[in-house]
Amino acid sequence: MTEDVRSGRAAGSRATLHDMALKGDQAYDLIRREILSCRILPGARVTEPELGERFGLGKASLRIALQRLTQAGLIASIPRHGYRVTPVTAKDVDEIFTLRLALEPLAARAATGRVNRGQLERLERACRGQMPVEVGNQIDFFMEANRSFHMAIAASSGNERLSRTLSGLMDEMTRLVALGFGVQGVRPNIENDHELLIEHLSAGDADAAERVARRHVETFRDMTMEKVVASLKLADAPLAPADAQFRA
Known part of the structure; x- marks a missing residue:
């Protein structure tokens, strides 16, 4: 494999990762806005397929968004049952x-x-x-x-x-x-x-x-x-x- 081919593949891989991260950020911003505006209500249970269909999101970008939403404390994972939006008390x-x-x-x-x-x-x-x-x-x-x-x-x-x-x-x-x-x-x-x-x-x-x-x-x-x-x-x-x- 020539150096040019390897460089091309590396550049393509970086571009793919960048594109995935960008789509993940966009998915995060979209779902976060829906949660903060209560169009997705506090305490609601949601699943990946439901969110993907509702917002037209791919699995990879959706999973990045869900991980960030979990880290932000806006949702919590429920094993084998999807996610629960953090309640308001x-x-x-x-x-x-x-x-x-x-x-x-x-x-x-x-x-x-x-x-x-x-x-x-x-x-x-x-x-x-x-x-x-x-x-x-x-x-x-x-x-x-x-x-x-x-x-x-x-x-x-x-x-x-x-x-x-x-x-x-x-x-x-x-x-x-x-x-x-x-x-x-x-x-x-x-x-x-x-x-x-x-x-x-x-x-x-x-x-x-x-x-x-x-x-x-x-x-x-x-x-x-x-x-x-x-x-x-x-x-x-x-x-x-x-x-x-x-x-x-």
């Missing part, structure tokens, strides 16, 4: 909001006088606005806008570790909100807290910004806990409808 809600209560008022105080008001106002309008149909599931759009609003404040605090920690919490919030509100088809009511936050942050009133941030998290915690508990009682279907939409 009232304890999860309590722990996530306990951390948000500790960190978001701190972020608001640190961000006072440092925010981009125009950016926050655009994100606030996105949180409240009627989303165009082509955007897809409205809960995904709402959660992205809401996450971006809170993360813009965290970024303005100048504390990178605080921002990274809140980023992880907001990712976990996606599944809580999807389960609590999306499954029941209702939009979270955030009243005018975002608008008040923008006013206080822009005016340089750190005490007021901290106070509103704390009240906002406390109110949203109570609403989310109520909705999550109600949805868990209804979560007997293994897969939520793929085209579920928010109702205003």
Whole structure:
């Protein structure tokens, strides 16, 4: 075998492995998004054939995705019975909001006088606005806008570790909100807290910004806990409808 042939085969092997890894990443992102948005419900049991058929995935890329989802704690393997999506519990809600209560008022105080008001106002309008149909599931759009609003404040605090920690919490919030509100088809009511936050942050009133941030998290915690508990009682279907939409 010539050196050119060996090099060609090695290059082909590397290309195949790269292509497989890329498809595995795409499969992981797809299924992860379905789990976080609760289109695959917490506690649901799923199998490789079911997921492969539902999403049009090959066995190799699907197995890479399932391994990563297991490592991320989003699913658990059930020997000879497929996988189970990690459940959401009232304890999860309590722990996530306990951390948000500790960190978001701190972020608001640190961000006072440092925010981009125009950016926050655009994100606030996105949180409240009627989303165009082509955007897809409205809960995904709402959660992205809401996450971006809170993360813009965290970024303005100048504390990178605080921002990274809140980023992880907001990712976990996606599944809580999807389960609590999306499954029941209702939009979270955030009243005018975002608008008040923008006013206080822009005016340089750190005490007021901290106070509103704390009240906002406390109110949203109570609403989310109520909705999550109600949805868990209804979560007997293994897969939520793929085209579920928010109702205003």
